[in-house]
Amino acid sequence: MRTLVLRGLWVSLSLATAGLQAGYDFTAADALFADRGKGPAEATEAWNAYRVAVKQSVEEEDRVYAVTQVGRLSLLLGALMDDVMPVGRRRDILETCLDATKTIESTKRQEYYYFALSCIGVRGKIASNLIDKFIYARKVSAIQDAALASLKGKDAFEAGGIYRVLAAIRGNPQAKIVGLYNPEEGLAFAQAAIATQAKVYRPFTEPLSGETYWDNYLYLGQAFIALGVDKKDKSIVQQGQQKLLGTLSLLQEYEDDGVLSSERAPEVNAYRGLMNKLAKVVGNCLVKSEWGSCITDAME
Numbered sequence: 001m002r003t004l005v006l007r008g009l010w011v012s013l014s015l016a017t018a019g020l021q022a023g024y025d026f027t028a029a030d031a032l033f034a035d036r037g038k039g040p041a042e043a044t045e046a047w048n049a050y051r052v053a054v055k056q057s058v059e060e061e062d063r064v065y066a067v068t069q070v071g072r073l074s075l076l077l078g079a080l081m082d083d084v085m086p087v088g089r090r091r092d093i094l095e096t097c098l099d100a101t102k103t104i105e106s107t108k109r110q111e112y113y114y115f116a117l118s119c120i121g122v123r124g125k126i127a128s129n130l131i132d133k134f135i136y137a138r139k140v141s142a143i144q145d146a147a148l149a150s151l152k153g154k155d156a157f158e159a160g161g162i163y164r165v166l167a168a169i170r171g172n173p174q175a176k177i178v179g180l181y182n183p184e185e186g187l188a189f190a191q192a193a194i195a196t197q198a199k200v201y202r203p204f205t206e207p208l209s210g211e212t213y214w215d216n217y218l219y220l221g222q223a224f225i226a227l228g229v230d231k232k233d234k235s236i237v238q239q240g241q242q243k244l245l246g247t248l249s250l251l252q253e254y255e256d257d258g259v260l261s262s263e264r265a266p267e268v269n270a271y272r273g274l275m276n277k278l279a280k281v282v283g284n285c286l287v288k289s290e291w292g293s294c295i296t297d298a299m300e
Helices: 002-020 027-034 040-056 060-080 087-102 110-125 130-149 157-170 173-178 183-194 215-231 234-257 265-286 291-299
Strands: none
Touching (some): 027 040, 027 060, 040 060, 040 087, 060 087, 060 110, 060 265, 087 110, 110 130, 110 157, 157 215, 173 291, 183 215, 215 265, 215 291, 265 291
């Protein structure tokens, strides 16, 4: 009897241990992800590793994480490396991102909505023609309400990710033609993103809040600038410009003091470049008589 009991205990422990080891091993993929800032080749290698994980992972948490990483890298390659990635390749990457998000659509989790909205938004922005832009705009419209509903009573994933992507869309004059432009809403969404509480997001080890997820400030500045142009009010435009310049100054101060986190360095550096570019465009345009159209043309 004792032998049977011990044997049963051993079997139970073995099954439990097997369960703990059943999860997908992301060690190699995460190591590649850490090197993504070296260039598009390294970022693509990491992207491919997580694409394999999307197909092979069994547990929901593993698949959601794999999709999250595919999404992050798709945005890096498809949106932030536009100076070195051909536009056709960027479109393919973003379409692959959308295919990956579909594998977790049934979860209705924020990760699904954030990366679906993000990749749809960028894909629409670089669409080859107006018909395609309308197609992607309809896709945004189809899920944005459900995306916002997924935030209720929960922490805002990726330091206000859903708020951030909607701020990016609403505050971009390019979205006017497809009916998604609303800088006042864009401003509200950007402020909501910045107000997000700090949390650690795997594989990063340091907590990120809406105030330290620097991407948020680009869209805050963009919304102020777009709103000022619409209202023909230079002071509002200048307020947006100062938001950008203030963020850039703070980033430089943190970097000089050695306290700027390096975990998102590739993304942060890209957004620093975008903030600097927009601030300079605004400065150059504000001295012109047709300053509003100058800014709008530059933002598009």
